[in-house]
Amino acid sequence: MNRRGFLRGALASAAAVAAYSPSRGVWAAKPDNDTIDIPDLDGELVLAGSLLDEAADDFGHIISAAPVAVLIPGSIHDIRKLIRFANKHDIKVGGMSMIGNTHSTYGQSQVGGGVVIDMSALCEIHEIGADYAVVDAGVRWVELLQATLPQGKSPPTLTDYIDLSIGGTSSVGGIGGQAFRHGLQVDNVLELQVITGQGKLVTCSPTKHKKLFHAVRAGLGQFAIIVRARVRLVDVPPMARMYHAYYDDLAAMTADQEMVIDDDRFDYVEGFAEPHPGGTGWIYKIELVKYFTPGDEPDDVALTGDLSNNPGTEVVTDMPYFDFANRIAPLVAFLKQIGAWGLPHPWIDMFVPGDVANGFIQGVLDQTTLADTGQGPILIYPFKRAKVTTPFMTLPDGENCYLFSILRTAVPPELAGQLVAKNRAIYEDLRDLGGKRYAISSVPFDQQDWHDHFGDQWWDFAVAKLKYDPKNVLTPGQGIFTW
Numbered sequence: 001m002n003r004r005g006f007l008r009g010a011l012a013s014a015a016a017v018a019a020y021s022p023s024r025g026v027w028a029a030k031p032d033n034d035t036i037d038i039p040d041l042d043g044e045l046v047l048a049g050s051l052l053d054e055a056a057d058d059f060g061h062i063i064s065a066a067p068v069a070v071l072i073p074g075s076i077h078d079i080r081k082l083i084r085f086a087n088k089h090d091i092k093v094g095g096m097s098m099i100g101n102t103h104s105t106y107g108q109s110q111v112g113g114g115v116v117i118d119m120s121a122l123c124e125i126h127e128i129g130a131d132y133a134v135v136d137a138g139v140r141w142v143e144l145l146q147a148t149l150p151q152g153k154s155p156p157t158l159t160d161y162i163d164l165s166i167g168g169t170s171s172v173g174g175i176g177g178q179a180f181r182h183g184l185q186v187d188n189v190l191e192l193q194v195i196t197g198q199g200k201l202v203t204c205s206p207t208k209h210k211k212l213f214h215a216v217r218a219g220l221g222q223f224a225i226i227v228r229a230r231v232r233l234v235d236v237p238p239m240a241r242m243y244h245a246y247y248d249d250l251a252a253m254t255a256d257q258e259m260v261i262d263d264d265r266f267d268y269v270e271g272f273a274e275p276h277p278g279g280t281g282w283i284y285k286i287e288l289v290k291y292f293t294p295g296d297e298p299d300d301v302a303l304t305g306d307l308s309n310n311p312g313t314e315v316v317t318d319m320p321y322f323d324f325a326n327r328i329a330p331l332v333a334f335l336k337q338i339g340a341w342g343l344p345h346p347w348i349d350m351f352v353p354g355d356v357a358n359g360f361i362q363g364v365l366d367q368t369t370l371a372d373t374g375q376g377p378i379l380i381y382p383f384k385r386a387k388v389t390t391p392f393m394t395l396p397d398g399e400n401c402y403l404f405s406i407l408r409t410a411v412p413p414e415l416a417g418q419l420v421a422k423n424r425a426i427y428e429d430l431r432d433l434g435g436k437r438y439a440i441s442s443v444p445f446d447q448q449d450w451h452d453h454f455g456d457q458w459w460d461f462a463v464a465k466l467k468y469d470p471k472n473v474l475t476p477g478q479g480i481f482t483w
């Protein structure tokens with residue numbers, strides 16, 4: 001069943017809102033003397049049922065803030081009307097991907113006591129051009145890729161898991177193994193249609209309403225709800241060849257990663273720490289991909305002959321480009337089947353300055369056990385800082401920057417609190433070295449932390465908030481502005 005079909009089913013069993021009581025601050029299914037009518041909507045505001053439970057949860061399963069209603073927009077105008085209504089009556093509002101639970105890990109998209117907008121209801125692909133696509137914000141990257149690949153095109157950077165919404169990753173960053181060449185997904189957005197915190201529908205781009213465009217990408221949902229995006233596409237060959245090589249030494253792997261991102265010989269570069277087969281500590285696995293057209297296969301020796309572990313343990317796997325891009329899907333299906341998807345995920349995702357990466361990452365790994373990760377993956381890979389041009393995508397200084405992610409599963413679930421505390425301690429060490437937290441992480445943040453996080457850009461961020469969402473209606477779950 002597609003999302004629209006699912007939503008229709010959910011609506012049949014949910015109480016729709018008819019009125020709002022400003023004096024009591026509550027929504028009501030029936031109007032009375034104390035209520036005012038809500039605006040006419042093409043879709044519906046829902047007061048009860050499974051959609052509200054979904055909106056009070058996320059992939060982290062650590063924080064739960066119950067909204068009082070979920071808007072299923074029938075059009076972008078519903079969002080505009082709701083935000084104007086929220087401004088008038090001091091109601092908090094936030095967008096959420098809501099596809100099988102949102103993929104944030106620490107309540108970032110939840111709106112306790114407010115209204116969650118289920119962006120997955122807006123899911124149309126409007127246009128696929130020669131080097132761009134125009135899509136609703138609720139479209140998932142996997143759906144876009146399915147539509148573009150028959151024409152030999154793909155978004156240039158894809159997250160490891162592509163069942164994420166275009167509005168969601170455009171609000172946070174969207175990093176993957178192609179980032180060293182193309183930047184993050186936010187750097188490949190060409191134009192946005194947004195509804196600001198004041199309820200204005202605006203089209204923004206590098207040339208139109210530039211400040212808004214710069215604020216909204218990686219703006220953590222603070223300034224506007226993205227309703228439609230024009231995103232870059234590039235030509236891609238139909239096949240991908242994946243190489244793996246193992247290293248006992250982290251510095252040896254990162255040296256090879258830096259060499260191959262410098263000379264640009266691969267199309268995708270990532271790496272992992274995995275449990276050492278010897279029983280203690282970690283080994284390091286580089287993951288490299290070259291795209292190709294059958295008949296013009298990559299030259300394996302030219303590509304991997306000078307890796308420092310060579311000759312050794314390279315594994316070559318050929319697969320269609322789509323299977324490569326969607327490679328996490330079978331694992332996700334398995335995790336869902338065994339119930340692990342529903343366990344808490346106190347993830348920590350960090351951006352580490354290149355010049356301290358080996359020491360910092362090694363230090364953290366030396367203190368990390370399999371019990372701390374719940375067998376979840378650990379990602380380590382560099383990308384070029386200069387390729388990331390989105391102003392509020394806050395990263396450390398320096399030429400290269402590393403993504404270092406400990407994608408924990410709390411087993412048993414009661415461990416989640418302790419793991420969040422470990423994340424916080426790791427974050428503090430990272431911060432002191434000039435590193436940054438990726439905002440999707442489970443790391444508690446207070447006002448001072450946000451101030452430190454944005455550094456010199458804090459005032460720009462705050463001024464943009466005052467300009468585009470002066471009543472602080474949007475996305476309270478990030479905990480940035482609390483007035």
Ligand SMILES: Cc1cc2nc3c(=O)[nH]c(=O)nc-3n(C[C@H](O)[C@H](O)[C@H](O)COP(=O)(O)OP(=O)(O)OC[C@H]3O[C@@H](n4cnc5c(N)ncnc54)[C@H](O)[C@@H]3O)c2cc1C
Pocket residue numbers: 059094095096097098101102103104105108109110119137138158159160161164165166167168169171172173174175176220221224225226227440475477478
């Ligand atoms: C298995 C898995 C793998 C992942 N792999 C990667 C990866 O490789 N690289 C990577 O960068 N990330 C990755 N992520 C994280 C992902 O990018 C974030 O979870 C992100 O939040 C996108 O998820 P979402 O579409 O569910 O958005 P949500 O979690 O619903 O939203 C993210 C934030 O954006 C806001 N928001 C949502 N929609 C809109 C909108 N239309 N307009 C304005 N604000 C909006 C929300 O309020 C929230 O603050 C992964 C997550 C999972 C669960």
